[in-house]
Amino acid sequence: MSIDSVFVHKMWDDNELSKMVDGGVPFPMLSDAGGRVGKVFGVFDEEAGVETRGRFIIDPEGVVQGFEVLTPPVGRNVNETIRQVQAFQLVRESKGTEATPSGWRPGKVTLKPGPELVGKVWEVWKTNMAFD
Amino acid sequence: MGEEMEVGCARPTGGPVGSSGDEKAETATPPVKEAAPMIQVGKKAPDFVAPAYQQGKFVSVKLSEYLGKWVLICFYPGDFTFV
Structure with missing residues (x-):
């Protein structure tokens, strides 16, 4: 979503993005003229008149599970976004019985919070597991 | 996927649901002041x-x-803006 019109989105997809992604961008490219939606999400930069690099993860109930906002010159890490979605999905499927520690990615150990785990995390989770 | 729109010469716009003017694209009225727009994790997205x-x-x-x-x-920030 950006302040550009849908017409500019089409030109960008036709002329540039479709050269990076076969068939062009598959998902909707949203237009937010005037930044009205961006203001509500807290990512509209009034001075510059544009939206900053905000990224929101919203669950099936419509609840915001996480967000990240960057200033324009630095791009996002898509892998990290996917990792976070996978983690939130795991937690949701476990109905909150599992939690994902720092550095978790699919295949790594999860934590099962409960009385037995208090003070024992050091036994099941090591600091090197925070890194890939 | 959303429903397809008729496209005329006016630039289509949207906005937050619940504020006035979100159905009328070309109104010149300023957006309704939202009560302290706040995104919080664990809370519903607007x-x-x-x-x-x-x-x-x-x-x-x-x-x-x-x-x-x-x-x-x-x-x-915008289409064609490099990053």
Whole structure:
């Protein structure tokens, strides 16, 4: 979503993005003229008149599970976004019985919070597991 | 996917759902002051409607139509802006 019109989105997809992604961008490219939606999400930069690099993860109930906002010159890490979605999905499927520690990615150990785990995390989770 | 829109010469716009003017694209009224717009994790995302371009079509997208699915919304400064 950006302040550009849908017409500019089409030109960008036709002329540039479709050269990076076969068939062009598959998902909707949203237009937010005037930044009205961006203001509500807290990512509209009034001075510059544009939206900053905000990224929101919203669950099936419509609840915001996480967000990240960057200033324009630095791009996002898509892998990290996917990792976070996978983690939130795991937690949701476990109905909150599992939690994902720092550095978790699919295949790594999860934590099962409960009385037995208090003070024992050091036994099941090591600091090197925070890194890939 | 949202429903397809008729496209005329007016630039289609959207906005937060619930504020006045979100159905009328070309009104010149300033956006309604939201009560302290605050996004908080663990709280509902504000609903909105926005025109969109998707795979050769102009469509209208409403966030609440995606209930039941995981949604990622990415804001960015502008088309053709490099990063």
